[in-house]
Amino acid sequence: MEVVAAVAAWAVTSVCQNAGSEHWLSAVCRRDGNATDLAGRLSPGAAIYTPGSDGFINATSRWSVFDAPTVNIVVVPATENDVAETVKYANEQDVPFLAVTGGHGAITTVGRMKTGIEIWMNHLQDIEISADGASAKIGGGSLSKRILDTLWAAGKQTVTGSCECTSLLGPGLGGGHGFLQGRHGLIADQFLSMNIVFANGSLHHIDKKTDADLWWAMQGAGHNFGIVTSVTVKIYDIEYSDWAYEMFTVTSDKVEKFYQTINAAIPNNGSLPVNVIHYGYFYNDPTIDSKGPVTAFWILQEGATSVDSAYTQPFHDLGPFATEAGSGNYLDLPVWTDLDNSAAPCQHTGFANTRFPVDTQTYDPQAMRKAYDLFAKASLETPAFNGSFFLIEGYSLQGVKAIPSDTTAVPFRDGNLLIAPVIRWDPSDSTLAQKAADLGNELRNIVFEASGQSELLTYVNYAFGDETKQNWYGFEQWRQDKLLAVKDKYDPLRKFSFYAPIA
Structure with a gap:
């Protein structure tokens, strides 16, 4: 924690030295009646990386660099609330933001994110298996290898992507193919509930009962409606080990x-x-x-x-x-x-x-x-x-x-x-x-x-x-109408319009 906090402090100092007084990044450095520095809002374990630092390079490296988003600053949340605070800050500064997990989203639409904040979910990797062994709460930044190994050690498994270095939620919010889908369905079919940060920076717990239409949309078009900070999924006993x-x-x-x-x-x-x-x-x-x-x-x-x-x-x-x-x-x-x-x-x-x-x-x-x-x-x-x-x-x-x-x-x-x-x-x-x-x-x-x-x-x-x-x-008009209605309700200002946007 101390090392991470020290990195964050160094990064903020770098921002202060390089941001002009009229630049939106200058608000990271000052505390007055109208602007609160971003670092002061985050938990002690969070980090802020700026261009040129090793942390920034690691956080912004991608499997495909074509039409990559343009990032001015990287925030590495240590808690789910850090994500919410970062979104609120971005809204106050009127700058775009984009959450990143495994860095494999190669769709060119993410390149529309210009001079914004990357929210690197790398530290949100906790995995908690329920007492009854029927579900697991998985951090929004968890990668497949960590999930596979953790569940396997407990005699459990669930559907993940086929590649070890991709996240669960990156593919899962778009459906998510995987080796176990023949038995259990897609990654999205395993979702039971999730914590999500909406476009206004509010953090909510949702499931099918909370809003059936939003829950429907999150299973296949979820990149359009918020940042999922954790998800609870179905898990299964290992039936065949060979x-x-x-x-x-x-x-x-x-x-x-x-x-x-x-x-x-x-x-x-x-x-x-x-x-x-x-x-x-x-x-x-x-x-x-x-x-x-x-x-x-x-x-x-x-x-x-x-x-x-x-x-x-x-x-x-x-x-x-x-x-x-x-x-x-x-x-x-x-x-x-x-x-x-x-x-x-x-x-x-x-x-x-x-x-x-x-x-x-x-x-x-x-x-x-x-x-x-x-x-x-x-x-x-x-x-x-x-x-x-x-x-x-x-x-x-x-x-x-x-x-x-x-x-x-x-x-x-x-x-x-x-x-x-x-x-x-x-x-x-x-x-x-x-x-x-x-x-x-x-x-x-x-x-x-x-x-x-x-x-x-x-x-x-x-x-x-x-x-x-x-x-x-999908080509059914009812699908397009339903997605747009959910978008209008939860993201009317189109903050989440970089990954395969519906509007």
């Missing part, structure tokens, strides 16, 4: 057969068995295939020490370049699938990473071939895109589809597959941004046009930012 995987590396000459095999492996209703997950991506690796992208594809099975050959044999029959198999427990899944804290998706290395998602019901092998060929051609013509990849995710869906579609703001529960090109490049080359957007959208459109769907369905947590509100939150 997990197994097989991974296949497939070269570009087998694209059509590969996707035909996946389609054949999924029953007619489009759902994998509740204990089976498909996860993969294709990427450039000329040491394996100089003619086109290479595919890494995992089959994961719960409750097994080896994946049932009924699920894997068809892929062995393809003659993959390489295979790998192993077993362990649920905590090993991020390591197997390159989603752990040491893997590339968890590194903030200064690159732009933009995603272009589309939900589909099945793979079109010819369309996937077209996407592979375009991906290879673009990588050859623009070597700066060589680090790009293309996600192909097929989660089990029984728990997701069991939730009636109209009971939450999550719009597309019937989508069987989540497909998303991820275009990666060095943003220091300003000529690449438009090329990257064009390539990502062209790849996405290839998949969409072959899907037979009349509308583009996009997972909001992967969104690029040029999609419509309907693409993010």
